[in-house]
Amino acid sequence: MATAVTLAEVIAALGGDLHGEANTRIERIGTLLGADALTLCFLANPRYQAQLTSTAAACVIVAPALADAAAARGAAIVTPDPYLYFARLTQWWARRVRSRAAPRIHPSAVIDASARLDADVDVGALAVIEADVRVGAGAIIGAHCVIERGAVIGAGTRLAAHVTLGFDCSLGERCIVHAGVVIGADGFGFAPHAGRWEKIEQLGAVRIGNDVEIGANTCIDRGALDDTVLADGVKLDNLIQIAHNVRIGEHSAIAGCTAIAGSTTIGAHCTIAGAANIVGHLTIADHVHVSAATLISRSIHKPGLYSGVFPFDDNASWEKNAATLRNLYSLRQRVLALEKKNSS
Amino acid sequence: MATAVTLAEVIAALGGDLHGEANTRIERIGTLLGADALTLCFLANPRYQAQLTSTAAACVIVAPALADAAAARGAAIVTPDPYLYFARLTQWWARRVRSRAAPRIHPSAVIDASARLDADVDVGALAVIEADVRVGAGAIIGAHCVIERGAVIGAGTRLAAHVTLGFDCSLGERCIVHAGVVIGADGFGFAPHAGRWEKIEQLGAVRIGNDVEIGANTCIDRGALDDTVLADGVKLDNLIQIAHNVRIGEHSAIAGCTAIAGSTTIGAHCTIAGAANIVGHLTIADHVHVSAATLISRSIHKPGLYSGVFPFDDNASWEKNAATLRNLYSLRQRVLALEKKNSS
Amino acid sequence: MATAVTLAEVIAALGGDLHGEANTRIERIGTLLGADALTLCFLANPRYQAQLTSTAAACVIVAPALADAAAARGAAIVTPDPYLYFARLTQWWARRVRSRAAPRIHPSAVIDASARLDADVDVGALAVIEADVRVGAGAIIGAHCVIERGAVIGAGTRLAAHVTLGFDCSLGERCIVHAGVVIGADGFGFAPHAGRWEKIEQLGAVRIGNDVEIGANTCIDRGALDDTVLADGVKLDNLIQIAHNVRIGEHSAIAGCTAIAGSTTIGAHCTIAGAANIVGHLTIADHVHVSAATLISRSIHKPGLYSGVFPFDDNASWEKNAATLRNLYSLRQRVLALEKKNSS
Structure with a gap:
């Protein structure tokens, strides 16, 4: 469904600082891991920064702090909030590739x-x-x-x-x-x-x-x-x-x-x-x-x-803890008795 | 959608003892808190009795025990089970205001x-x-x-x-x-x-x-x-x-x-x-x-x-308790060991 | 909706070793408990073996280990996996009794x-x-x-x-x-x-x-x-x-x-x-x-x-245990303090 664009067109539509070739061709938006040389990606979570060096992406959208690292490997779009930029990019992309017919009232309605x-x-x-x-x-x-x-x-x-x-x-x-x-x-x-x-x-x-x-x-x-x-x-x-x-x-x-x-x-x-x-x-x-x-x-x-959830466990461990839980109040009473004994 | 009725019409349809003006005009059924002078309300839960004095309602449906308190502030309908009366009132009201066309088989079916x-x-x-x-x-x-x-x-x-x-x-x-x-x-x-x-x-x-x-x-x-x-x-x-x-x-x-x-x-x-x-x-x-x-x-x-639900808490407290819960059985064993030691 | 079959027809369609009369008439598939003399049943879970002696079923599908017990009470189909046999029987039965019209495109589509x-x-x-x-x-x-x-x-x-x-x-x-x-x-x-x-x-x-x-x-x-x-x-x-x-x-x-x-x-x-x-x-x-x-x-x-579920209990017991659970971490600290005291 994709139709190719250039990075220049992306920047014209959505802003951001482009590092790299303005006529780089983009055919799809994708994840860093699955990207190829026609893919535009974003990196919002620093946790995934390691993927920056290994990705084959044509261009990566990054925050200023990662501008150098991103530009070192290829084209980059630098923007204060890459996740927000990505959201707007998906909106722009969807409008492009999802052709919509002219509004009409279907005759069967x-x-x-x-x-x-x-x-x-x-x-x-x-x-x-x-x-x-x-x-x-x-x-x-x-x-x-x-x-x-x-x-x-x-x-x-x-x-x-x-x-x-x-x-x-x-x-x-x-x-x-x-x-x-x-x-x-x-x-x-x-x-x-x-x-x-x-x-x-x-x-x-x-x-x-x-x-x-x-x-x-x-x-x-x-x-x-x-x-x-x-x-x-x-x-x-x-x-x-x-x-x-x-x-x-x-x-x-x-x-x-x-x-x-x-x-x-x-x-x-x-x-x-x-x-x-x-x-x-x-x-x-x-x-x-x-x-x-x-x-x-x-x-x-x-x-x-x-929060309030029973933490899951392997079934055997859970069963032992859950069974004990059904007697938790009495366990507390036993600790109380021990405390009294020990303080006397 | 509402069409006005009088309290006399309500009583004629649903029974109850009316305290107050029979020709009081009612345009809507509502809550005690949101009521105005054209609203008919009910009070079933004694927990909300304080609202009785502050409500602007035209009339309140109450149980006999609250008849005097209700009548002191305006019109009241007294009935043994105000919530049941309210339920039937909503049914009567819905039949009145939700006009229904004559049954027909839609031609598109x-x-x-x-x-x-x-x-x-x-x-x-x-x-x-x-x-x-x-x-x-x-x-x-x-x-x-x-x-x-x-x-x-x-x-x-x-x-x-x-x-x-x-x-x-x-x-x-x-x-x-x-x-x-x-x-x-x-x-x-x-x-x-x-x-x-x-x-x-x-x-x-x-x-x-x-x-x-x-x-x-x-x-x-x-x-x-x-x-x-x-x-x-x-x-x-x-x-x-x-x-x-x-x-x-x-x-x-x-x-x-x-x-x-x-x-x-x-x-x-x-x-x-x-x-x-x-x-x-x-x-x-x-x-x-x-x-x-x-x-x-x-x-x-x-x-x-x-019942059987983990009681919710602020996340930090929950985390500490949940982490301990995963070792509850061993905690019980430790209490047992202490008890043995203390009884010897 | 049922149309009668004989056990011979079942065996012909689905295999299995028949013990009993091949022309036994079957009008329905059912549970052991609800069966009558025209019902074909299965027994897959040994937990329900006791039902074998009391069922009125025309025939029971069983594993080889239960062949003798089943045959002792009436007709039996013996097969290595009675539950699988039952699954395939329901498929065969559904094809038989759920008549399906010839495919067509409904004109209103x-x-x-x-x-x-x-x-x-x-x-x-x-x-x-x-x-x-x-x-x-x-x-x-x-x-x-x-x-x-x-x-x-x-x-x-x-x-x-x-x-x-x-x-x-x-x-x-x-x-x-x-x-x-x-x-x-x-x-x-x-x-x-x-x-x-x-x-x-x-x-x-x-x-x-x-x-x-x-x-x-x-x-x-x-x-x-x-x-x-x-x-x-x-x-x-x-x-x-x-x-x-x-x-x-x-x-x-x-x-x-x-x-x-x-x-x-x-x-x-x-x-x-x-x-x-x-x-x-x-x-x-x-x-x-x-x-x-x-x-x-x-x-x-x-x-x-x-697994990870709070074990349910009568509400009063649950409430006592749940309330204690909200202080479980501090209970553990108290046990720790007792242990220190007792080891010193």
Whole structure:
């Protein structure tokens, strides 16, 4: 899919100081280890500096501190933040190589007459857009999406295939929603009554800000009374569960398979690693970071990194330690008894 | 979406003792904290009693014990179980404000001539209904659902968009199935052979009782030989995995991201919190409650609450404790040695 | 759905030594416990040998060691590996009872003129096949699948309903992909910049080998630069997250709700139990087995079984032990102090 460029074109588009031949030909972006003489690479983590000497890359994007080392082996682009430069390079590259057809409404789409689509909206094959939906300019609705009545999609937002956007829910501008995402299913709410569960209809919706990305098959439930809210810049990975009335602050990022239970509020600029679990009705401060597979069972009021995982081991060692753990409290009592005896 | 009602209308529909003006106008149901003078609220948890004095709500639903306190600040509806009253209020409200069009078969749906749809069935845009399917009266099949051959859907059951109901599987009456649910995919069964896996075709189906609710993107696999069975009143949240041949008893409720492995039987009236995991071939008694993120690795024969999670901490504290945990067994041996020494 | 066969027909199709009447009639395959006089069963696990004497089965498939015991109670098929025999029996049975119509392209499918479909491809209702897709002979594309531009599907591969196969991704031959699977969504990659996240476009794809099975609603992300790769014979259960640039070796099997984070390489012939979690950038050797709900946080270079789960208990016991665990390091220090005192 690649079309060749020169380093001069890269620099013209993205800036940076070029050390080396401006007409060096680049056919792909790649890793240092897998690079060939047509590959443009980046080195952001000093841990991988050793790869600099061995790579066959045409050019390496580096920070000023590594400019000399990089230039010694071939072409280099020097920039204060190579990882950021790399991110922008991938965006520029994707726009080049992923040709996009002119926006069109696929004739097989089922669009209610009352839906309002702004200019240059692209609607994929067999998408369903119900009554009173509004779609902003340049938005892309993927094949097989279902946009329920009254939903709102901001300008420039892209929905992949098979997305469900529930009635009255809204997505901001420039969001990316991957395949299979469900926004606006009912929150899990029931009142117990005589051994059965009486359904609490979920009367709220989901409101999602601008520049939010939502991974494949992730679910965001509508609120019970108020709305479930994701602020601008939130990034969610795949297979995440966001329960009703959760609120997530600006630019927080959550990795795959994490579950956030109902009515919990997560601050801004948090990162939550994969398969973590945050129970309901908690408040998590800004700039909190949660380790993978950790259960957060109390509110966190102080920024920092929080963890809680049983360290894995070979099974035999684990079994011995785990068995002892089941008697840990009594072990502590035994130590206490020894201490008393020894101090007397 | 709200249309105003008076408290008199609420009482007429749902009962309760009204303290205050019967013609008080209500435009929304809301929380005590967010209420304004047009909001109807409830107070079920005594923990939130302090909010009673500060709320601006038009009326608060309370238990008899709080009748005086509630009436002192404004209108009140007194009822033995405010949370149950609230649940029924949301149902009544949803019927009022969510206008529903008359049932119809969307012309874009693909329905096999041999499918039998009873009266007043609603089939959404682009739904697929295969051969020999039966759908009970008043059922709603959402847009883009796929109902495979021979499947059965009971009267009054509602399927949201993008639901897959596998061949020969059945759903009872009045069920609610949210978007993206997959019922009847193959169970995960293979016989090892010469370093490879030989597929065990899954010859059973899935049978689901009445009044079952299934959350978005949840998966319920078909049985290997016998069926996978969910009894009446079971409630499943989003992104849950129910493996082949699992059986879940009446009115058990399971929160999001939980996984139940193959051939495990769960009793009636159990509750399983989010992200829990129950391994295969176990038997869990009635009235068992499992805490969030807990792995259940043995059968449970006694009702009660069961937990097993590493308590989270700031990362530095966790690291020190976790490192020690990996030597817990030897620590116990050291205590034993001290005890021997001290007793000699 | 069953059609009767005789044991003679079973033996003719699948081999094995028959003890008993060749014209014994079989109407179903079932478990020993649920069997009646028309049921064919298997006994692979000696733990269930007691069921041999009580079962009403028409015939039991057993290993040579149990031939006499089985024959003493009725017909038996003796074979070196009864579980493997059973697996093949289910395959033969499924081919018999699940009548399949002749392959056809459903007229409602939306297929780009540039897509190339080989002989005997079956395309379900409302499936979407975009430009430049190639589909091998005998493949089955389920209803409502979306096959994006440039994707490749090998001969004999079957996709259930609602599968998304992303652009430029490839599936090998004889694969089975269950409903709701998303292959080729963007990996979760962002560069932090000034408190925001800059998207790293994911320029790789997903390459999947032959004989791979993928469970319902599982997600496999496309690579950032290189591809995400599943080797031949890999088996994935439901609701699994495979992040970008993960590589999984031949014939490894992963149970439901497991998450594999980015750039991790998993060897061949591994098994990973349900709800496990493997962090990113690790290398896991061949023949490694991971217990349920275990977090793998470091590379594993030695075959074996690895575990790391807090053993569950009744809540009161767990609470006491968990509280002590939060002071485990200081408990160790206290033991150390006692040891010093006692040795002096």
